[in-house]
Amino acid sequence: MEKLSKELIGASTIPIILSILSKNESYGYEIIQNVKKISNGKIEYGDGTLYPVLHKLEKKELIASYWKISDSGRKRKYYKISDKGKKELFTEKENWTVINQIISKLWKIETSLI
Amino acid sequence: MEKLSKELIGASTIPIILSILSKNESYGYEIIQNVKKISNGKIEYGDGTLYPVLHKLEKKELIASYWKISDSGRKRKYYKISDKGKKELFTEKENWTVINQIISKLWKIETSLI
């Protein structure tokens, strides 16, 4: 199985990021690694792709950030989900469920005709 | 439940159109009505949205078109899925399944932590 299509990646990026942040605070680089791992390499965000998305989410106040110095002395920008972000995530989940139902309905009918 | 997000609509448009055309030949206006019905009004393509997508799919040779005059005398441009389009639909289904697994995995973990 190959990489996923751009459209699907695009549609899933925000719900995925919000989901990850709803479990633990995290920072850009770690999110990229995490998503790669979870998806078995099928989703690999470029850093130039993810960071602008994080900035956008912060601007919309769905997440908030703060700088932290790690033990190694490395600077990391941590992101945390906000209440608004949690609500948004809930809505995104509902949407995803609905579209899945529509699509699986279509595909079931079709399969039965083949 | 409201209308779906643009991103999800965008990601699902091509698989949905190809699915519909894999069952029956159809034309733009009918596809719009059909999707509206199947989705209980949650997906309502504007005509200015759907037609360019059909043109794009035709240019990529995933579908082919021909004009037909209906009994009423009205001109309709019918679209038919091609072999290439069927392959594409298959790939899209695989992609959709994969992303669903990734996402539902994320959401399951999260739910169990709440």
Add this chain to the structure above:
DNA sequence: TTCTATACTTAGAACTTCTATGTATTTTTG
């Protein structure tokens, strides 16, 4: 005869993400 529904087209606006490039530090390897 006027309005609504049917039917298609396309230019341009608006919005996205992705590529490419830049900066900087820490860790690993030779």
Add this chain to the structure above:
DNA sequence: CAAAAATACATAGAAGTTCTAAGTATAGAA
């Protein structure tokens, strides 16, 4: 110790997308 690789973030501009809006045209209903 020096070089290379990994870690970490930022952003301008390219490229691609869909959506809005406006236009054309005909059939049927009121």
